[in-house]
Amino acid sequence: MTGRQRMRSTFLPRSLRPTRSFRSAALSAGALVASASLAAGCGLVPGATGGSGDDSIVVMTWAPEGTAATNKPGMPAFARAYARWINANGGLNGRQLKVLTCNDNNDTVDAAKCARQAVKANAVAVLGSYSQHSESFLPHLEGAGIPYIGGYGVTNEEFISPLSYPVNGGQPALLAGLGKELAAVCGPVALVRPDTIAGDTLPAMLDAGLTAGGHGKVVDQRAAEDATEYSAQADAALKEATVEDGSGENDKGCVIPALGDRTGTFMDSFRRGRGDYPTVRTATVLGSVDQTVINSTGGASSAFEGAYVTGWYPVASDPRWDPMKKVISESAFSDTRIDPADTGVQTTWIAYTVFRKVVESLGGGAVTADTVTGALDDGLKVSTGGLTPTLRWEFTDQLASIGFPRLVNADVTLQTVKQGRLAAAKEGFVDVTKTLENADVD
Template identity: 55%
Template sequence: MTGRRRSSSFRSIRTAVACAAAMTATGSLLSGCGLVPSASGATKDPVTVMTWAPEGTSATNMPGMPAMAEAYARWVNKQGGINGRELNVITCNERNDTVSAGRCARRAVKEDVAAVVGSYSQHGRSFMSRLEGAGIPYIGGYGASDEEFTSPHSYPVNGGNAALVAGSGRQLSSGCERVALVRPDTISGDQMPSLLDAGLAHGDKPHAVDVRAPEDATQYTEHAELALAGATGSADGTGTVSGACVTAALGDRTDTFFDSFRRLESAGEHIRIASVLGSVQQSLVDRTGGADSPFEGALVTGWYPPANDPAWEPMREVVREHAFGDNDVDVTDPGVQTTWIAYTVLRQVIESLGDEPVTGHTLRQALDDGVGGKGIDTGGLTPPLSWHYEDLLAVRDFPRTANAMVTFQQVRDGRLVPVREGFVNVAQSLEERYADD
């Protein structure tokens, strides 16, 4: 059974978001639904979990994810905990390297955490086997490693980089005749060309030109020239191909690449630029000029609704009241958003256990059972989530994929706004891409 059976836009969930998000909203938002949680203290054994992400590195940094986890814990504990249980969050700096990722996993085992929640790491080989050995579930990882989509102990809330890149290809398949892809020269980056091509195939477009680039460079002039030549079909980038497009997915260095790109004399307005959320997000657009930003008009593919969608209001209120002005917690950051969704999942699973002990084993049982077959409602931020075997997608290399939905967005007047309403299902593109291997 594939994910295509869930191809609706979930409009009924989105239109009822005020009460559909009740399980994750703050007390003031819940009052209108008659669901104000008790402010009494937690009475049962506390639940300890861990959130990790890289901080202070020369490449990818996600400080907002552990900061969001801590804000969530402060909020939920002020409301009396989760089902009467205090939530204790331990954070760890994954440092974007294999040694530190393994160290965080060892600490999780030593601290006997019930789960690792809402975390980021590209180094699944360094941490997943340790979690599996200890029976610890990995709930709502960012989707940056293959192991998140293969391990039976992993419960991803989005389709990871695979869905984003395939979705970007799908978005570019309309209006782009030639596409150059600038991506990291890494193992995970090596998968991107075929994924983008799988999306481009939706519009019968040719394969993208692959431009490998370091993910920690300070300038990308050489790679910008290669991308321009690939998109225009001419060595000097002065070709007249209609629909020339350049897409880059370099994480924190995407801005650096496009800065080099726009300095090229021949990179005029006839070149359309694109990216994926996480490489380009609202805070970057704001920082680079808003409506005057070089990203104005850029096409961006994301996992979730745009940051100004009403479905995010519960998260925004928690951040306002419990993040204490922490600048790391950017509500437009997909890492922060993923952590919020992951803790939404954790909360509903713990509540489904009632008076049962909350352990890695009981959490996995509830997750594998689809929380009683009902799935988990995230208030329209994702489709209802379930990792029961009948709900997983038929993506051979990523068998734990439960959500292959993406959103198409564009920067207009300095704001990321939806290009179309609702979600786009890229399950078929993913299935066909991996079926061809």
């Protein structure tokens, strides 16, 4: 039985799921005991104890920090800032918010440790987090009935688990939207992506978009996620994205790096090798590039100039982000890890916005993992101030047919790099639900 099939077998209506007390009693001793090394990997907003003996609401946010691969330190840092801000403004329905943070170190064992710490602390939700190791942490959360709200969308399991409540369409939506846009303007398309389980799903999503636009399939180029240089992969991708059209001119092919934090490193190799392939262009997705990467690779003279970039949300300069920026301004204390243009930080903001709406919907009632999931499963509609469409999680949503029953937001934005700055290429959102329905994900 595949991992996806195992996850589907647990996808039960809420009325048929075990209660929290039953689940807690059924947990093994290993799932309840956190070692001293676990505590070293997790933190709490100053002044909080992490226990559940008072009337505080305990949640957790995790992400990798200080690793050789993708790092998202701004996500837990923003979660801490949000707790300071909300508590200074009366808390959640008058109750203090306590935020545990944890470093999953891009490691399966540490990801599971973070989840066990959330269980031990009686966290009512894990919010706005990033991890590539959902198969390690989700079973612990599912066993304890703890909802996972606003994961980054980097793994397929986030769109399958009955206790996952994604706020964006993850890499599937970004790549499908990008492929659909590039189909009309690119010759051959080469994708450079991590040689990981999560990376293995990316070509099918890009192909779905390319096919929808009448284009041929992408050339899949794998690369080590923690490489220090990508000369071989850059050269191979440039060659694959170039063909002779018979007149001596090269087709305008496109290379798409989707390497997370390593995209900037790849672009160094790409720039050095591009001299022999001057017509090859590049395009990518937010999360693999942001304004910082564009600046570091040359700004207006970088290889990203003129590139299309798909994102989940409006550009960082959009006034709809002003409430998030207010939190950063008032409570981040000049923490340089928190960048309002970082899609990780933006996702964490939206996740906490969702959670706040859930708590408000409960009025003065108990805030537990069960009541939180109950509110979400009973059809609560959540507005995010226009940063996403109104969110509502059904038992199985429209994309259940391709194995993504929890993917409720398939909207993407199209951006482009103009004079070294990310700007909106089209107004509003593009819904790629129909495109994803045709994706070959097997």
